[in-house]
Amino acid sequence: GAVVSQHPSWVICKSGTSVKIECRSLDFQATTMFWYRQFPKQSLMLMATSNEGSKATYEQGVEKDKFLINHASLTLSTLTVTSAHPEDSSFYICRAKGAGGPSYEQYFGPGTRLTVT
Amino acid sequence: AQSVTQPDIHITVSEGASLELRCNYSYGATPYLFWYVQSPGQGLQLLLKYFSGDTLVQGIKGFEAEFKRSQSSFNLRKPSVHWSDAAEYFCAVGTTSYSSASKIIFGSGTRLSIRP
Numbered sequence: 043g044a045v046v047s048q049h050p051s052w053v054i055c056k057s058g059t060s061v062k063i064e065c066r067s068l069d070f071q072a073t074t075m076f077w078y079r080q081f082p083k084q085s086l087m088l089m090a091t092s093n094e095g096s097k098a099t100y101e102q103g104v105e106k107d108k109f110l111i112n113h114a115s116l117t118l119s120t121l122t123v124t125s126a127h128p129e130d131s132s133f134y135i136c137r138a139k140g141a142g143g144p145s146y147e148q149y150f151g152p153g154t155r156l157t158v159t
Numbered sequence: 160a161q162s163v164t165q166p167d168i169h170i171t172v173s174e175g176a177s178l179e180l181r182c183n184y185s186y187g188a189t190p191y192l193f194w195y196v197q198s199p200g201q202g203l204q205l206l207l208k209y210f211s212g213d214t215l216v217q218g219i220k221g222f223e224a225e226f227k228r229s230q231s232s233f234n235l236r237k238p239s240v241h242w243s244d245a246a247e248y249f250c251a252v253g254t255t256s257y258s259s260a261s262k263i264i265f266g267s268g269t270r271l272s273i274r275p
Contacts, residue, residue, distance in 0.1 A: 088263075
């Protein structure tokens with residue numbers, strides 16, 4: 043089945059710095075990538091949707107200047123948390139969708155845990 | 160816009176007992192429905208999904224769910240739980256409109272604890 047990887051799986055950064063999280067589709071072309079954020083003991087909240095080669099569409103309440111999403115190729119999307127603060131500490135999960143219609147199941151990445159100190 | 164409600168935040172059942180986790184959705188068309196399980200600190204694992212057809216769907220680990228359109232529900236069931244089933248369970252709805260880019264929206268989750 044299709045595989046999605048994320049790197050790093052865990053990152054600690056200091057407040058005020060930026061951190062980049064990668065999401066890769068390993069054996070298929072991901073025309074659309076979705077980024078989710080999950081705070082401890084809470085649900086997954088959709089942050090943004092990006093189509094390859096286009097600007098990301100952000101959900102209401104998500105700061106696009108803080109969470110920079112780049113989807114420059116069909117196998118890679120990146121989420122950059124700029125000027126990170128402790129409140130940005132969270133579990134970030136990506137989901138990749140291939141072309142040809144809705145297909146959902148095993149295309150979630152394993153997640154990246156961000157801790158901002 | 161679509162939404163998912165999981166009314167039970169935390170459920171505790173005895174090992175070997177039956178389980179039902181509730182899920183209600185709101186969506187204007189026929190939805191795609193999912194149940195995921197997440198162990199602490201881990202990613203998501205798909206238990207089962209409903210796209211169309213038979214409204215009773217079987218999943219992995221002995222789970223099943225029934226889609227009831229009239230009640231806008233997609234409850235998850237298991238006849239006999241095991242201690243290893245303790246985890247967080249998320250119900251989710253996926254859009255079927257290509258214009259909305261096949262979003263998946265998650266419910267708030269139900270934490271399942273197993274009593275020995």
